[in-house]
Amino acid sequence: MRPDGRTPDQLREVSFERDFTDAADGSVLITAGKTMVLCTAYVDDDVPRWMRGSGKGWVTAEYSMLPGASPERIRREVTKGSPSGRTQEIQRLIGRSLRGVCDMEALGERQVVVDCDVLQADGGTRTASITGGYLALHDALTRLVQRGDLAANPLREACAAVSVGIVGGTPLLDLPYVEDSAAEVDMNVVMTEGGRFLEVQGTAEGMSFSRDELDALLGLAEGGIRQLMELQDLLVADPPDPRSTQR
Numbered sequence: 001m002r003p004d005g006r007t008p009d010q011l012r013e014v015s016f017e018r019d020f021t022d023a024a025d026g027s028v029l030i031t032a033g034k035t036m037v038l039c040t041a042y043v044d045d046d047v048p049r050w051m052r053g054s055g056k057g058w059v060t061a062e063y064s065m066l067p068g069a070s071p072e073r074i075r076r077e078v079t080k081g082s083p084s085g086r087t088q089e090i091q092r093l094i095g096r097s098l099r100g101v102c103d104m105e106a107l108g109e110r111q112v113v114v115d116c117d118v119l120q121a122d123g124g125t126r127t128a129s130i131t132g133g134y135l136a137l138h139d140a141l142t143r144l145v146q147r148g149d150l151a152a153n154p155l156r157e158a159c160a161a162v163s164v165g166i167v168g169g170t171p172l173l174d175l176p177y178v179e180d181s182a183a184e185v186d187m188n189v190v191m192t193e194g195g196r197f198l199e200v201q202g203t204a205e206g207m208s209f210s211r212d213e214l215d216a217l218l219g220l221a222e223g224g225i226r227q228l229m230e231l232q233d234l235l236v237a238d239p240p241d242p243r244s245t246q247r
Contacts, residue, residue, distance in 0.1 A: 003178055004033070011162070011174045011224050012124075016135060016235050025112075025243065026140030028235075030132030033176055034122035039132040041140035044111045057107030057154075059137065061094035061114045063087055063129060069121040090126045093199060097130045097159055097190045098137055100198045106154035112140060123177040127161035127188055131228050134159050139240040146242045157193040158236075160228040164189060164217045166209065173220045185209045189221035193229055 006012070012033030020029040026041035047058050064087065065074045077083050083091070094116060114137055116129035137155070144150040165175050165183035172179060180186060184206035190198040202214070209217075 002172065004176065006174075008170055008172050009220055009223060011227055012176065014228065014231055016132065016231065018135070018139065018235060018240060024136070024140070025143055026136035026138065026240070028132045028135040028139070029119075030128050030135075032124055032128045032131075032174070034120060035124050035128050035176075036119040037125060037128045037132055038117045038119055039114060039129060039136040040117075041112055041114045041133075041136040043140055043144060044113065045109075047109050047111050052109070055109060056104040057102075057109060058104065058111045059095060059099045059102050059107075059114065060111065061091050061098065061116060061129075061133060063090045063094060063116045063118075063126070065118045065121060065125070069118045090129070093126060093188075093190075093201075094129050094133055097161065097198050098133060100190075101134070101155055101157050101159045101192055102137070103154040103156055106150070106152070107141075108150070112137060121177070123175050123180040124163045127163050127190075130159065130161040130190055131232070135232060135235055138236055142239055143243050146239070158229050158232055159190060159192050159198060160225045160232060161188060161190040161199075162221050162224040162228065163187065164221045164224070166207075166213060166217070171213065171216045171220055173224045185213070185217070187217050187221070189218065189225065191222065191225045195222070 015031045017029040021027045024040035025043050028039050030037050067073050114133045118125045141153050163175050164187045166185035167179050167183050187202040
């Protein structure tokens with residue numbers, strides 16, 4: 001039995017709150033257990049300089065942990081002058097994952113920035129950012145369609161992510177901090193709705209792992225991601241309320 005009473009293949013309780021803020025083109029608060037991440041998406045009718053004239057758009061992401069996200073206050077990275085290596089790595093992971101399910105030519109020469117701000121951290125913040133960030137991106141692009149700026153949503157399929165790991169020799173799904181900090185193997189998995197992998201990040205923290213253990217972890221992750229996508233589907237089944245072009 002796990003500390004929170006879940007079975008090895010059971011997700012933490014997950015919920016999404018759409019339009020948590022009014023200003024962004026898309027906004028979703030994702031809660032996974034005690035982890036809470038606010039994901040917002042803003043559309044800019046321009047692209048980075050190196051992409052101008054290409055006819056293609058761009059999706060990028062920013063990630064941050066707010067000072068009150070953990071029991072010990074987290075220092076704002078802006079006071080350090082630049083994001084940490086960990087933050088940059090997570091931002092790139094989120095951006096790669098979201099670009100992997102978006103048709104950049106259909107998006108046209110516009111950029112969408114997805115901001116993922118961790119309000120409370122208890123493990124799985126990067127995977128929650130991807131799962132919630134997809135929904136914020138979906139709503140932002142849906143509103144472009146509603147305004148007549150796009151003929152159709154350029155998202156080809158959904159994506160979601162979850163953590164898995166081996167703790168005390170047992171493969172587990174969706175690790176909170178108490179398990180993640182003790183894991184012998186730690187892994188983050190990102191998949192598409194079609195069952196293809198966008199990213200697999202696996203690390204031996206205390207011991208090496210076998211092919212059979214890797215397969216077991218990927219199987220756990222796939223099952224968890226399927227459940228997350230069912231929850232995503234419930235949200236996107238109803239389109240978001242239209243927004244004016246002015247914020």
